[in-house]
Amino acid sequence: MSTASPIADALLPWYRENRRPLPWRDTRDPYAIWLSEVILQQTRVDQGRAYWHRFMERYPTVQDLAAASEDEVLRLWQGLGYYSRARNLRTAARQVVAEHGGRFPADHAALLGLKGVGDYTASAIASICFGIPEPVLDGNVYRVLARVFGIATPIDSTAGRKEFRALAAELIPTDHPGDHNQAMMELGATVCAPRDPDCDACPLVRRCVAHARGNMTEYPVKAGRTKIRKRHFNYLIIPAGDGLILQKRQGRDIWQGLYEPPLIETARAIGERTLLQELRTILPGGKEIRGRSPRIKHILSHQHIQAVFWHIDADLGGQVPASWEQVGKAALEGRALPRLIERYLQEDALLKGA
Ligand code: SF4
Incomplete structure (x- = not known):
């Protein structure tokens, strides 16, 4: 196994044994992965799973989604909130068909050119579907990294985003980068919880700065709250x-x-x-x-x-x-x-x- 760091070495076996059996984990189809990533951006897995099945049944391919009307897609999305995601989903599907011959591009920069696809989603598709070592950073990954390395730089600052991205890029292995990214997210989602991390069950416990200091819940640090x-x-x-x-x-x-x-x-x-x-x-x-x-x-x-x-x-x-x-x-x-x-x-x- 040619992994890049002891962190990756500890994470991968843990992930393979403990990952939740989610339907999109049995495929490398970029369409199915992309759909799951967009749905899960602001949605809990339990709820997102039902919507993912619903979309995959109604639109089994990116061509089917591209051919749907906006009203129809919004109707199917109803209840998930953040409706710009649904509109972007349909626009990006049309882009894939019109500009990429109906196939998702195996390239991080080209993926970023799709409507609604940011660094997070592009990295997820690139690493999971095409084996490209691009790090994925979501709230779960920020929390795990901030705690393991004891980083107090605010995650909602430019300096913080830069620092965390560089660190995540350093940690990612060249083989199985998709599993590594998913392992990071899974650890944050199931073990390294925001309020009550289950450190006894964590494969990184021996390397975790916050755990050693006993101040896990002080991480990650945020600069300011958004005004309501x-x-x-x-x-x-x-x-x-x-x-x-x-x-x-x-x-x-x-x-x-x-x-x-x-x-x-x-x-x-x-x-x-x-x-x-x-x-x-x-x-x-x-x-x-x-x-x-x-x-x-x-x-x-x-x-x-x-x-x-x-x-x-x-x-x-x-x-x-x-x-x-x-x-x-x-x-x-x-x-x-x-x-x-x-x-x-x-x-x-x-x-x-x-
Ligand atoms: S040891 Fe605890 S705080 Fe550190 S990464 Fe694991 S679960 Fe999170």
Whole structure:
């Protein structure tokens, strides 16, 4: 075994014995690996596994995914969040077909040219599928490296990213670089946990600086926390036919391309009077507030949303915004909705036909 470091020597046998049996680990097909990496970027393995199967069944090849419509892909992605990943997935599939003859390029730089593929995903595909020794750095790897080497450089700084990447590149073996990368990530995911690392079960325990110092949870160091944006969403539930009015979200914002009821976003929580004033600017015809939901808190990684669903009876005979679309109950199934909206509509008596 020509490994590059004692760390790799200790990690590989541990990985081969302890790795979780995940479906994408039985293949070197770049399409299947790429799909798993994109899905798992912000998703737990349990949840991601079901989506991976769903995508592989519906689109068994990159050509199938490239031929799908954006609405269809978003619908299949529904519930996973970070929807730009789904849009990028389809765009990158089209790139692979149009620019690379339907085959993923066996080259780190060329992989980076695919939409939504950053250093992490390019390195994962390059090392796992093509045996190229490119290090993969995700949150798990940063944590393991910071602890094993006792590195206090903040991982969210330019200097930190550089230092950790150089170290990871030094450690990666030239044979089995894909297994090595996966071993690092697996160790962070299953043993070297953020709050309570199981050092007794760790193959690196004898080499771990943080363990020797007893300050494991002080690593990795982060420079600053991202500011949380607070938003107030007032959704208008307007019955139309046996369904309701929806519109497609536009612009560079959360949930781009997904469907939602008409939205009035305000700087702070509002009452009926203010809502009616706002409504007048959108709907000149008759309208009446029939009721409202309690305030619902929906938490995203960098945004906290307070949502209220206002039930409105409105005269839709007059002028209504061009973006509004009447969507019947049956057609609702085919629309990709943000989780917040999907949950509310499932509870809503209007759509249960009560
Ligand atoms: S010894 Fe403990 S802290 Fe160090 S890498 Fe292993 S699990 Fe993490």
